[in-house]
Amino acid sequence: MNLSKETLKELYYNMVLIRHFEEVVDEYAKKGYIPGFVHLSTGQEACQAGVMKALKETDYKFPDHRSHGVCLLAGTPKERVLAEIFGKKTGISGGRGGSMHIIDIKCRNMGFNAIQGANLVTCLGTAFASQYNNTQDVTAVFFGDGTMGRGEVYEGMNIAAKWKLPILYVLVNNRYAISTRVEDVHSYPENLSDRAQGYCIPNEVIDGNDVIAVYEAASKAVKRAREGEGPTVLELLTYRWQGMFSGDPAAYRPKEEVEIWKEERCPIKRLREKLVQDKTFTTEELDKLNKESLEEIQGMLKYALESPEPEPEEAIKHVYVGREVQGR
Amino acid sequence: MRKLSFGKAINEALDQEMERDEKVFVLGEDVAKMGGDFGITRGLWKKYGDKRVKDTPLSEAAILGIANGAAMAGLRPVAEIMFADFITEGYDQLVNNSAKIHFMFNGTVTCPLVVRTANGAGFHAAYHHSQTPEAWFLNVPGLYIVAPSTPYEAKGLLIASIRDDNPVIFLEHKLLYEMEGEVPEEPYMVELGKARVRKEGKDATLIASQRMVYLALEAAEELSKEDIQVEVIDLRTLFPLDKDAIFDSVAKTGRVVLVNEAPKTGNYVNEISQTINEEMFEFLKAPIKRVTGLDAPTAFAPKLEEYYLPHKEDIIREVKEIVEY
Ligand SMILES: Cc1ncc(C[n+]2csc(CCOP(=O)(O)OP(=O)(O)O)c2C)c(N)n1
Ligand SMILES: [Mg+2]
Numbered sequence: 123m124n125l126s127k128e129t130l131k132e133l134y135y136n137m138v139l140i141r142h143f144e145e146v147v148d149e150y151a152k153k154g155y156i157p158g159f160v161h162l163s164t165g166q167e168a169c170q171a172g173v174m175k176a177l178k179e180t181d182y183k184f185p186d187h188r189s190h191g192v193c194l195l196a197g198t199p200k201e202r203v204l205a206e207i208f209g210k211k212t213g214i215s216g217g218r219g220g221s222m223h224i225i226d227i228k229c230r231n232m233g234f235n236a237i238q239g240a241n242l243v244t245c246l247g248t249a250f251a252s253q254y255n256n257t258q259d260v261t262a263v264f265f266g267d268g269t270m271g272r273g274e275v276y277e278g279m280n281i282a283a284k285w286k287l288p289i290l291y292v293l294v295n296n297r298y299a300i301s302t303r304v305e306d307v308h309s310y311p312e313n314l315s316d317r318a319q320g321y322c323i324p325n326e327v328i329d330g331n332d333v334i335a336v337y338e339a340a341s342k343a344v345k346r347a348r349e350g351e352g353p354t355v356l357e358l359l360t361y362r363w364q365g366m367f368s369g370d371p372a373a374y375r376p377k378e379e380v381e382i383w384k385e386e387r388c389p390i391k392r393l394r395e396k397l398v399q400d401k402t403f404t405t406e407e408l409d410k411l412n413k414e415s416l417e418e419i420q421g422m423l424k425y426a427l428e429s430p431e432p433e434p435e436e437a438i439k440h441v442y443v444g445r446e447v448q449g450r
Numbered sequence: 451m452r453k454l455s456f457g458k459a460i461n462e463a464l465d466q467e468m469e470r471d472e473k474v475f476v477l478g479e480d481v482a483k484m485g486g487d488f489g490i491t492r493g494l495w496k497k498y499g500d501k502r503v504k505d506t507p508l509s510e511a512a513i514l515g516i517a518n519g520a521a522m523a524g525l526r527p528v529a530e531i532m533f534a535d536f537i538t539e540g541y542d543q544l545v546n547n548s549a550k551i552h553f554m555f556n557g558t559v560t561c562p563l564v565v566r567t568a569n570g571a572g573f574h575a576a577y578h579h580s581q582t583p584e585a586w587f588l589n590v591p592g593l594y595i596v597a598p599s600t601p602y603e604a605k606g607l608l609i610a611s612i613r614d615d616n617p618v619i620f621l622e623h624k625l626l627y628e629m630e631g632e633v634p635e636e637p638y639m640v641e642l643g644k645a646r647v648r649k650e651g652k653d654a655t656l657i658a659s660q661r662m663v664y665l666a667l668e669a670a671e672e673l674s675k676e677d678i679q680v681e682v683i684d685l686r687t688l689f690p691l692d693k694d695a696i697f698d699s700v701a702k703t704g705r706v707v708l709v710n711e712a713p714k715t716g717n718y719v720n721e722i723s724q725t726i727n728e729e730m731f732e733f734l735k736a737p738i739k740r741v742t743g744l745d746a747p748t749a750f751a752p753k754l755e756e757y758y759l760p761h762k763e764d765i766i767r768e769v770k771e772i773v774e775y
Contacts (some may be wrong), residue, residue: 155754157574209574209751217751220576236578237536238508271507272539299508301484307507374484434757438746447745448714449758450764 123338129412130393133175133333137167137390139415140191144364145417147190147207147221151368155427157209157316160221161188165331165363168389169294171195173262173335173356177290182248182261184241184377185233187222187262188294188362197229200418210429217432230259239272241265246278249287249353260347262290268299270314271307279321279353286341288347290340291355294330296362301374315357323353330358331389334396361387364422451632457490459601459633460566460622463608464491464528466637471526474612477504478513478530487532488568488627510536514543517563519620522528522551526612527563534569534583534621541586548617549592560615560643564608570623570661571711571759577747580755582660582712584688587619594642595688597621599663601631603686606640614642621688623660645692647699651679653771655704657696657722662709662760668764678773688718696722697730704735705772711759714742736775739768 125133144164151160163170170191177183185192193203198214206213207221214226215234222236232248241263249261269275270293274354282289293315297304305311315325329341336358343354361383365372372380397403438447454462468474476491478496482505485492495503504515510531517527531537537544542673544565551561554701571580587593598604604622611618648663649670656666663684670680685692700706706726708719723738741760749759 158750159575166460181465209754213751218747218749218754219577220750222578223750236576237539239539266510270510271509273509273511274464300480302480302488302505302507306483307505431753434753436743437749437754437757441746449744 123341125334125337127402129175130397133171133337134390134393134397134408134413135411136174136195137333137393138173138412139418140167140170140194141390142415142419143194143204146423147183147204148364148368150208156207156221158220159367160207160370161367162364163188163191165383165389166294166296166360167191167332168336169292169330169358169360172333173290173340175290177260177262179229180257180259181344182230182232182252182259183243184235184245184261184263185224185231186238186241186269187236188266189233190221190224192264193224193226193231196226196231198226198231200401201422204422204426205429206340208426208429209431210426211432212425212429216436218436238265238269239274242269242272242274242278245289246281246287249282249289250285252288253285258288258348260288260290260344262292264292264294266299267293267295267297267304267308267314268302270317271299276317279318279323282353283321283323286350286352287361288350289353290343290347291353293355293357294360295357296360297382298375300366313357315355318355322354323370325355325357327357327359329358331387333389333393333394340416406427451628452635453600454633455627456601456604456622456629456631457488457627460490460608461492461494461607462633463605463612464494465497467609467612468494468502470637473524473598474526474528475504475520476503476528476530477506477516479506479508479532481505481530486530488624490566490622490627491530510539511543514540514548514565515530517565518543518547518551520559521561521563521617522559525534528567528612529563531565531567533579534567535578535581537567537583538566544587544617544619545590545592549590551614553592561617562615564611564618564620566608566620566622568624569621570625571743571748571755572661574750574751574752576753580748582710583623584621584718585712585716588689588718592617593689594618595621596642596686597659597688598686599626599660599684600631601633603640605633606638607642607686607706609637610639610642613639622659625661638687643687643690643692645686645695646684647681647695648684649680649682651681652702653679653773654707655681655683655699655703656707656709656765657683657719657770658684658709659688662711665760665762666709666765672762673766673769678769680769691722693725693729696726698725700730701733704733706738707741707765707768707772708738709741709760709765711743713745714740715745717742736772739772741765741768
């Protein structure tokens with residue numbers, strides 16, 4: 123595939139945006155502005171930016187707990203994603219969900235679920251609805267290597283294949299669940315996604331830090347799904363730079379391992395070097411994009427910080443349709 | 451006496467039981483090398499090794515299935531489900547298997563497993579990491595439910611749970627893990643099915659468990675300044691229910707407020723209310739009241755979560771209402 127300059131620019135910008143976004147979330151979580159805990163996707167930007175570029179706004183997206191970037195690129199006003207993480211009234215779900223439950227039905231972000239694995243069967247339903255309504259919309263579901271332990275993954279794959287559901291499985295293999303490595307707890311650690319073959323679902327193992335490769339593979343799989351050929355599993359090999367959550371010392375993994383991924387396999391550095399080498403962009407042009415993304419983030423941050431907290435009574439709204447719940 | 455945190459007290463109970471009985475083993479997500487998401491199993495893997503401290507993948511149904519099978523085969527599993535909310539992913543194993551094994555085998559097989567799990571709100575973790583699940587299990591004959599509120603009881607009740615031949619759901623409120631308290635060094639048991647009177651009083655009875663015990667105690671403290679003497683009962687075991695302790699108190703006070711942080715409708719404490727109604731009606735001087743979470747999922751933002759959760763003021767209001775009834 124020969125990517126246009128515009129596409130390459132967008133991929134680069136979106137990765138940088140996710141990087142800076144996560145840095146701000148990390149900083150403000152540590153400063154105590156963000157309640158609860160946040161799972162950062164720093165280091166995995168290419169997986170999110172690459173797949174999202176292959177999707178349309180009407181495609182269903184099931185981000186997981188480590189998917190701020192997916193939510194950011196889904197089409198939601200970005201400042202409302204950050205405001206949600208801050209638990210503000212202006213957050214995309216009014217502060218009721220936070221980092222793990224960023225949703226937006228307008229752009230079909232179905233990210234309400236923090237029970238790992240559950241999305242792997244819920245996604246069948248949206249894909250089925252698209253098939254039912256003949257809309258050609260695809261459902262993309264993001265999940266980790268750790269979540270491959272859950273039975274729903276396999277119940278889901280079996281039906282998805284049998285019914286030829288338009289699903290893009292995005293298996294983000296960052297080698298760890300929380301502290302357990304793939305090889306510690308999985309019976310076939312080489313390529314986790316090979317399991318899909320048992321259900322007649324094609325799988326592809328891709329360098330998840332190569333945004334172009336991710337984008338191309340996702341585009342191919344999405345096309346296949348749109349044309350009624352059924353699901354594909356993309357296994358994206360990557361690494362989370364941070365611990366399980368912001369502030370996790372992650373003592374369970376060797377420092378050298380983290381360093382290698384940061385220094386030698388940074389997805390942003392990698393695209394940057396390629397773009398400069400190919401003379402697609404100059405370093406100055408790319409620096410300018412970095413600066414623009416920082417400015418965009420500053421705008422989001424200001425919005426999130428200045429937004430009010432939700433009114434307490436919001437806590438009991440929308441439990442039922444057309445029915446109120448007794449408050450205090 | 452020596453002080454330990456609630457979390458360390460549980461850790462010590464696990465360690466001492468593993469030391470005492472080779473049949474005891476621990477399994478769950480990240481329980482081995484990392485020592486658990488909340489650090490509760492820290493050190494056990496180093497001491498007892500891979501055979502007895504098992505890291506599993508994210509596989510709640512398998513964790514509880516293994517526990518059931520191993521228990522039937524004579525081992526004594528202590529399974530950890532990281533957050534109580536995830537128990538639903540292995541719910542079938544508990545409801546349809548653990549609870550019914552002794553019955554189905556006509557009394558010839560027991561299922562002596564313990565499922566430890568972190569429950570409760572107040573952690574700003576939203577609706578999939580905040581629930582309090584005892585009511586989900588109450589309507590399932592065959593299960594014990596234990597819910598300590600102090601480090602002393604955490605250790606003693608866990609040891610008793612491991613040694614008991616019934617399947618036990620052992621609830622650990624995540625906001626109590628850091629709480630310090632006196633804990634004897636030697637192994638000891640706190641008898642299952644026995645409540646404890648945390649404060650004596652004659653005007654009304656507050657019945658609570660886990661973190662809600664502290665809210666009840668604070669409310670009782672404030673009410674005593676207005677000369678209302680409230681008795682506070684810490685249930686400690688939610689099933690089987692210590693009717694004697696409850697009835698003794700009701701006979702004395704004739705007024706009851708039940709406190710629990712789960713939603714009101716279908717709340718665990720409703721069972722207590724009905725039990726008192728059936729067996730102690732003539733002692734009641736006022737309707738039995740509840741102070742609970744609201745009938746909604748637990749939202750994320752602190753203001754929303756706070757509104758969902760019961761507060762000391764709610765307890766004080768209800769006590770005053772029934773005292774003046
Ligand atoms: C059913 C269920 N079990 C356990 C958890 C706790 N938990 C959340 S994320 C996680 C690890 C997930 O690993 P992986 O799928 O590889 O995603 P990663 O964090 O690496 O992005 C665990 C154990 C959960 N949320 N849901
Ligand atoms: Mg992972």
